[in-house]
Amino acid sequence: MHTADRRSAVDAVMDTVATAAPQIRQGLVGRRTKVDEENPSGETQAAADVWADKLLENAITAIDGVGQYASEEREDIVECGEGVSVAVDPLDGSSNLRPNAAMGTIVGIYEQPLPAKGEDLVAAAYVLYGPITTMTVARDDTVTEYEISDGERSVVREDIVLPDDPVVYGFGGRVPDWPGDFEAYAREIEDELKLRYGGAMISDVNQVVTYGGIFAYPALESAPNGKLRLQFEGIPIGYIIETAGGASSDGDRSLLAVEPTELHQRVPVHIGNEALIERLEAALT
Numbered sequence: 629m630h631t632a633d634r635r636s637a638v639d640a641v642m643d644t645v646a647t648a649a650p651q652i653r654q655g656l657v658g659r660r661t662k663v664d665e666e667n668p669s670g671e672t673q674a675a676a677d678v679w680a681d682k683l684l685e686n687a688i689t690a691i692d693g694v695g696q697y698a699s700e701e702r703e704d705i706v707e708c709g710e711g712v713s714v715a716v717d718p719l720d721g722s723s724n725l726r727p728n729a730a731m732g733t734i735v736g737i738y739e740q741p742l743p744a745k746g747e748d749l750v751a752a753a754y755v756l757y758g759p760i761t762t763m764t765v766a767r768d769d770t771v772t773e774y775e776i777s778d779g780e781r782s783v784v785r786e787d788i789v790l791p792d793d794p795v796v797y798g799f800g801g802r803v804p805d806w807p808g809d810f811e812a813y814a815r816e817i818e819d820e821l822k823l824r825y826g827g828a829m830i831s832d833v834n835q836v837v838t839y840g841g842i843f844a845y846p847a848l849e850s851a852p853n854g855k856l857r858l859q860f861e862g863i864p865i866g867y868i869i870e871t872a873g874g875a876s877s878d879g880d881r882s883l884l885a886v887e888p889t890e891l892h893q894r895v896p897v898h899i900g901n902e903a904l905i906e907r908l909e910a911a912l913t
């Protein structure tokens with residue numbers, strides 16, 4: 629795909645997601661109930677999950693220059709022409725709907741057919757449905773934060789880098805389910821940083837982007853590959869964090885270096901300040 633065509637496809641996907649964000653936010657009203665369906669990861673879906681996925685599928689597959697659409701909420705890839713491959717988590721953290729807590733949308737744009745590696749990612753973004761709807765975009769080796777109002781994006785922060793001095797941490801999974809080596813590392817971090825864990829990856833990741841620190845949903849005794857999905861969460865967020873001067877890891881290597889074997893595979897996710905990730909990898913035997 630020519631660079632100019634790829635750039636215009638990335639522009640169009642980002643504009644489409646920015647336009648969809650207020651629609652998704654408004655569409656959460658009245659869609660907080662669970663449906664009796666499961667996503668490919670075996671998680672019960674909220675009505676909003678299904679609805680947000682359909683909205684994004686319709687909008688993104690209509691873009692000239694998009695060849696594939698895939699979602700955490702659906703088993704199969706939608707073939708829609710020639711061009712980039714777009715992987716989305718339409719509503720990350722939808723279990724936060726009932727308690728009315730923050731959620732997000734995650735987008736990864738790959739230049740190879742899915743499932744694709746981190747080195748095939750050309751851009752990534754997340755929308756955070758917090759008190760304000762914001763969109764954080766990593767492309768062209770820089771990270772930019774926008775505020776979204778009525779579908780219009782306005783830049784609020786450019787060339788974002790993680791603060792040097794980490795402040796917050798957030799670790800998923802239940803403590804008794806953490807492997808001993810991760811628990812020992814967590815105990816060290818608990819003595820050094822402040823707990824910020826809200827149950828929606830994007831909200832917790834945005835704490836790390838804002839204040840510096842570490843977010844992890846680690847390998848668990850009961851789930852050695854953790855909970856989060858490589859294609860839809862691990863790679864896009866790892867790309868954003870590494871573009872912002874941080875680091876990502878599955879415990880051994882950058883999330884961008886993890887070889888995907890199937891679309892919905894899970895991966896242990898650790899992201900944050902480089903020094904904290906280096907300590908983590910050293911601690912995991």
Ligand code: P6P
Pocket residue numbers: 720721722723800801827828829830845855856
């Ligand atoms: P737990 C939301 O369901 C999600 O996929 C991520 O957004 C979040 O980090 C994690 O799962 C929360 O999982 O086990 O704490 O409910």
